[in-house]
Amino acid sequence: MKTVENEHVHLGLTDEDVLEMYKKMLLARKLDERMWLLNRAGKIPFVISCQGQEATQVGAAFALDREVDYIAPYYRDFGVVLSFGFTAKDIMLSAFAKEEDPNSGGRQMPGHFSSRKHRIITGSSPVTTQVPHAVGFALAAKMKKESFVTLTTLGEGSTNQGDFHEGLNFAGVHKLPIITLVENNKLAISVPYDKQVASETVAARAESYGMYGEKIDGTDPLQVFKVIKEARERAINGEGPSLIEAETVRLTAHSSDDNDAAYRTKEEKEADRKNDCMVKFADYLKSCGILTDSIEKNLVETIQHEINEATKYAENAPFAPVASLTDYVYEQ
Amino acid sequence: MSIEKIVMPKLGESVNEGTITTWLVEVGEHVNEYDPIAEVMTDKVNAEIPSSYTGTIQEIIVQEGETIKVDELICYIKTDGKETAEELNATKEKIDIDEPMTETTEEGSMSHRYSPAVLSLSQKHGVHLDDVTGTGIGGRITRKDIQKYIQNRKSTIAEDTTQTEKRASKSVVQPPSTDPYNEGYELTGVRKAIADKMVLSTTEIPHAWMTVEVDVTNLVKYRNNVKQSFKDKEGFNLTYFPFFIYAVAQALQAHPILNSTWQGKKIIQHRDINISIAVANENELYVPVIRNADEKTVKGLAKTIHELANKAKTNQLTQNDMTNGTFTVNNTGTFGSVSSMGIINYPQVAILQVESIVKRPVIIEDMFAARDMVNLSLSLDHRVLDGLVAGRFIQHVKQILENIDETTTLI
Amino acid sequence: MTELNYIQAITLAMEEEMNRDENVFVVGEDVGIKGGVFRATDDLYNKFGEDRVIDAPLAESAIVGVGVGAAMYGMRPIAEIQFADFIFPAVNQIISEAAKIRYRSNNDWNCPITIRAPFGGGISGALYHSQSVEAIFNSTPGLKVVVPSSPRDARGLLKAAIRDNDPVLFFEHKRAYRLLKEDVPTEEDEIIPIGKAAIKREGEDVTVITYGINVSITEKIATKLEKEGTTVHLLDLRTIYPLDQEAIIEAAKKTGKVLLITEDNKEGSIIGEVSAIIAEHCLFDLDAPVKRLAAPDVPAMPYAQPLEREFIVTEDKIEDEIKQLARF
Numbered sequence A: 001m002k003t004v005e006n007e008h009v010h011l012g013l014t015d016e017d018v019l020e021m022y023k024k025m026l027l028a029r030k031l032d033e034r035m036w037l038l039n040r041a042g043k044i045p046f047v048i049s050c051q052g053q054e055a056t057q058v059g060a061a062f063a064l065d066r067e068v069d070y071i072a073p074y075y076r077d078f079g080v081v082l083s084f085g086f087t088a089k090d091i092m093l094s095a096f097a098k099e100e101d102p103n104s105g106g107r108q109m110p111g112h113f114s115s116r117k118h119r120i121i122t123g124s125s126p127v128t129t130q131v132p133h134a135v136g137f138a139l140a141a142k143m144k145k146e147s148f149v150t151l152t153t154l155g156e157g158s159t160n161q162g163d164f165h166e167g168l169n170f171a172g173v174h175k176l177p178i179i180t181l182v183e184n185n186k187l188a189i190s191v192p193y194d195k196q197v198a199s200e201t202v203a204a205r206a207e208s209y210g211m212y213g214e215k216i217d218g219t220d221p222l223q224v225f226k227v228i229k230e231a232r233e234r235a236i237n238g239e240g241p242s243l244i245e246a247e248t249v250r251l252t253a254h255s256s257d258d259n260d261a262a263y264r265t266k267e268e269k270e271a272d273r274k275n276d277c278m279v280k281f282a283d284y285l286k287s288c289g290i291l292t293d294s295i296e297k298n299l300v301e302t303i304q305h306e307i308n309e310a311t312k313y314a315e316n317a318p319f320a321p322v323a324s325l326t327d328y329v330y331e332q
Numbered sequence B: 001m002s003i004e005k006i007v008m009p010k011l012g013e014s015v016n017e018g019t020i021t022t023w024l025v026e027v028g029e030h031v032n033e034y035d036p037i038a039e040v041m042t043d044k045v046n047a048e049i050p051s052s053y054t055g056t057i058q059e060i061i062v063q064e065g066e067t068i069k070v071d072e073l074i075c076y077i078k079t080d081g082k083e084t085a086e087e088l089n090a091t092k093e094k095i096d097i098d099e100p101m102t103e104t105t106e107e108g109s110m111s112h113r114y115s116p117a118v119l120s121l122s123q124k125h126g127v128h129l130d131d132v133t134g135t136g137i138g139g140r141i142t143r144k145d146i147q148k149y150i151q152n153r154k155s156t157i158a159e160d161t162t163q164t165e166k167r168a169s170k171s172v173v174q175p176p177s178t179d180p181y182n183e184g185y186e187l188t189g190v191r192k193a194i195a196d197k198m199v200l201s202t203t204e205i206p207h208a209w210m211t212v213e214v215d216v217t218n219l220v221k222y223r224n225n226v227k228q229s230f231k232d233k234e235g236f237n238l239t240y241f242p243f244f245i246y247a248v249a250q251a252l253q254a255h256p257i258l259n260s261t262w263q264g265k266k267i268i269q270h271r272d273i274n275i276s277i278a279v280a281n282e283n284e285l286y287v288p289v290i291r292n293a294d295e296k297t298v299k300g301l302a303k304t305i306h307e308l309a310n311k312a313k314t315n316q317l318t319q320n321d322m323t324n325g326t327f328t329v330n331n332t333g334t335f336g337s338v339s340s341m342g343i344i345n346y347p348q349v350a351i352l353q354v355e356s357i358v359k360r361p362v363i364i365e366d367m368f369a370a371r372d373m374v375n376l377s378l379s380l381d382h383r384v385l386d387g388l389v390a391g392r393f394i395q396h397v398k399q400i401l402e403n404i405d406e407t408t409t410l411i
Numbered sequence C: 001m002t003e004l005n006y007i008q009a010i011t012l013a014m015e016e017e018m019n020r021d022e023n024v025f026v027v028g029e030d031v032g033i034k035g036g037v038f039r040a041t042d043d044l045y046n047k048f049g050e051d052r053v054i055d056a057p058l059a060e061s062a063i064v065g066v067g068v069g070a071a072m073y074g075m076r077p078i079a080e081i082q083f084a085d086f087i088f089p090a091v092n093q094i095i096s097e098a099a100k101i102r103y104r105s106n107n108d109w110n111c112p113i114t115i116r117a118p119f120g121g122g123i124s125g126a127l128y129h130s131q132s133v134e135a136i137f138n139s140t141p142g143l144k145v146v147v148p149s150s151p152r153d154a155r156g157l158l159k160a161a162i163r164d165n166d167p168v169l170f171f172e173h174k175r176a177y178r179l180l181k182e183d184v185p186t187e188e189d190e191i192i193p194i195g196k197a198a199i200k201r202e203g204e205d206v207t208v209i210t211y212g213i214n215v216s217i218t219e220k221i222a223t224k225l226e227k228e229g230t231t232v233h234l235l236d237l238r239t240i241y242p243l244d245q246e247a248i249i250e251a252a253k254k255t256g257k258v259l260l261i262t263e264d265n266k267e268g269s270i271i272g273e274v275s276a277i278i279a280e281h282c283l284f285d286l287d288a289p290v291k292r293l294a295a296p297d298v299p300a301m302p303y304a305q306p307l308e309r310e311f312i313v314t315e316d317k318i319e320d321e322i323k324q325l326a327r328f
Helices: A015-040 A054-063 A078-083 A088-095 A130-143 A162-173 A203-209 A221-236 A266-274 A277-287 A293-316 A322-326 B085-091 B116-125 B143-159 B161-170 B189-204 B217-234 B241-254 B298-313 B387-402 C006-020 C044-048 C060-073 C088-104 C151-163 C213-227 C245-255 C270-281 C305-311 C315-327
Strands: A070-072 A150-155 A178-184 A212-217 A242-247 B003-007 B017-023 B036-041 B046-050 B055-060 B067-069 B073-079 B207-215 B260-263 B266-269 B275-277 B327-330 B350-364 B367-381 C002-005 C024-028 C053-055 C076-080 C114-119 C144-146 C168-173 C181-184 C198-201 C206-210 C232-236 C239-241 C258-265 C291-295
Touching (some): A015 A054, A015 A088, A015 A221, A015 A277, A015 A293, A054 A078, A054 A150, A054 A178, A054 A277, A070 A130, A130 A150, A130 A162, A130 C060, A162 A178, A162 A203, A162 C060, A162 C088, A203 A212, A221 A242, B116 B143, B143 B189, B207 B387, B217 B298, B217 B387, B241 B275, B350 B387, C002 C006, C002 C151, C006 C044, C006 C076, C006 C151, C006 C181, C060 C076, C060 C088, C076 C151, C114 C151, C144 C151, C151 C168, C151 C181, C206 C245, C206 C270, C206 C315, C213 C232, C213 C315, C232 C245, C258 C270, C270 C291, C291 C315
Parallel strands (some): A070 A150, A150 A178, A212 A242, C024 C053, C114 C168, C206 C232
Antiparallel strands (some): B003 B073, B017 B067, B036 B046, B055 B073, B260 B266, B350 B367, C198 C232
16 A cells, blocks of 8 residues: 555545545444354344445545435445445444335345435346446446436446447447446455456456446545546546446455355465555555544444444334335335 | 048157148159159158159148148049958958947946935935936936035025015014115025025925913913012013023924924924024024923023024134034014914924013903913925924913913923 | 227227326337337327337337336336237246335235236237236236226226336236227226126026137137037136136036137146136036036147148137037
């Protein structure tokens, strides 16, 4: 990470902005950690993590216009949706599958984000299906001459799907205002990058879709911010779509049902820890004097309190009534 | 040489017609196979039609601008050269390969295989399937067959309306008409069931009737004596009716042939004596059943009658209350009747009408005496019962009734 | 009234809806300047321009998937799959996505997309231009599957599909395109409701329940048989998912003898489900075994004409089955 002093100022970000970014990252991380605890305590059935990818997620979200832009996120994007208006309570309601879960009323697994209010496009479990959807939103923007962009995110393994190719090609042909952000954590469950993708980078694939492509360090939120912001400007200016590949690390197993000891060495995992974006960004903020030990302590306490309250609330919240099982198959 | 047809080709999927826009050849012109002969326009494509043969255009059938269906003739062409044997065969393709239809189903083998629809209709309308002629495969009775049968049966009855009405009015099974309307009104379920059953009974059963006079003076005296105490003790009235049921049930034990039902090809004599009684409310007539009437005391019978009557009044009778009757006793006396001809409660074989008890002068040992007299009218299914056995039965009933008093019969 | 053939009725429905609502647009292969390989979008490109009549890259999953996205945004896409046989790359987008969007978002999002696809055979289309693919979709709650049987229905049902707030698969029989013609009340904005079957003919002897092109074929046969004394009660399913159960039960009870017809392979076809509904509800009204007339269980109809004809449900086969049931 380039620790150029006050790099964020050059990007037009205030000290408050970057502290806010750090808060979102920290909230995502702490919520994630709490969900693992709840899972291991037998209280929630499933967890899928964002740990190691918070910088990419929050950096990208902050580069968008969070008042008008749409996002089609994938299952790890806790940092993205928290930046787009979700709260700790929303995340916990989803983890406990309660009626108030804003994504689906307890119908979908955690990580399947959705909220029309927050312009978060509903997603599913078969990977990459959200890419053509995001292209569809971008097409609508172009047809209706409306000034917004759509960001879709996915893992590097998903870039092998037909929908990735079909969607990006469509976007490229029609020069649509869409940003595709690949969060490359170098593992598709257990299969490493070199067994997934033949090209040296995912970003290299952009060329065949006639769009801008760039690979960046996804553990640096400021670099992600910069590149996504530029991509957004191109999109709004009618210069077409971008494919951004952010290299990150995955600090947990694939999900709560996965044991990564079967395919990863301790050494590998320790090396990834050294690349933890939380630590790196905290160091940067401290070096700028924006984050102090006391602010950090205060922040952690506030967030822990928020998460405690959210957990308690969600645990006690009611499930959707069983009679609702048959609701909303079609318009009612 | 032969004359061949050229037809409108199918130019593309979903195309059914085409328009000849230009003929590229004239009559008499020689063309080679695959030479274009006409330009055609369809919804999907514009194309030139090639000739399928080498030869001379003989006749043009479709003019320019005409639209015709695919496979319709557009022109004749006289081909060069001789036909080969192969071509000959091809044109005279054997078309008629139809084999004669072979009926694999053995005639009659289906006549007793009933479909659910046929079975349920036969039960609903009381149709004996042996009486219905099947017109389906293998003599199978079809739903239409049975519907037709029921329809015919109804129209037969309708033709004989006057007679049916006369009979019905004679029968006390018919409830008093309280209906205020002169115009037609919809048949309710119960009324329809009554109607169907009455028609069935009168059309199928050859009825015969006999009436005896019974002196029930002692019975009347006995009942009047205990009437009040019974009411006080049991909470409901002791009528004459249970005494009659009592007598009938005892007599049926001795004459079990009257306690039977007609089941198409056989007569089933029942071990249980289950007496059907007619109970009416304002609009409907129900025929609930006193089960094992021969095992009950007069009080037991009175109680059962009371309960069944209450259930009828409050529309609480269940199907179970009304099934498996083996003989019917009808209390026509309630209406003041002294003589009536009951319609047998199908498939039972007899019905007894108990008329009004009236005080009449009767000569006993050449002396006039004021006696309580009642007429009992028996209707019988003449297929099952003859006058002799019916007469013996009714005499037995009479004898039991005339001997009822406090010394012979406990309430 | 205007006499239209089946495909003209479809074109008209799209044109009318595009005029009515600027959110309606067409996306598919060759739908633009060519007007579609069957000419279903004939002249729409000239009338509405390339932004609303979009020639998509040759990629079915994108045609549907992009449509799904646009629909969620609030557009009314009509996605054309050139042949139903080519819909399979898009099945994930249809079944995993379009069908479940309302349910999985607890009514927050919805997906008003119409997916049109020509299907069916008898036109020398061979294995991959002839298939009936509807059975793939008719166990997917969230989808509506419509197969019109006449020009009038095609117009009214397509307009209903475009206005529907849920995804509708609209299968058009290729053979019907230029074969079926009738007067269509073009002066009216006629909307034919999705989910309702139609009694096409009243009869007493045999009930035929079918959909698509076999409706008109059965009507023709029924007219002929009526002269011979056999009357046919004909129900056109129109929407094959979800089924109009009430209409099916009523039609089955009408005669107690039911013939079900589909051009699809017999096992697993939609008429098997129709048969199950009848079995569940009509036992005591049945006067004969429920009969199914369908294609044999082979992958698809071959190119060679005698084999194609052997595969397909023909007039003769229908007539024969009706007669046999009438006699039963």
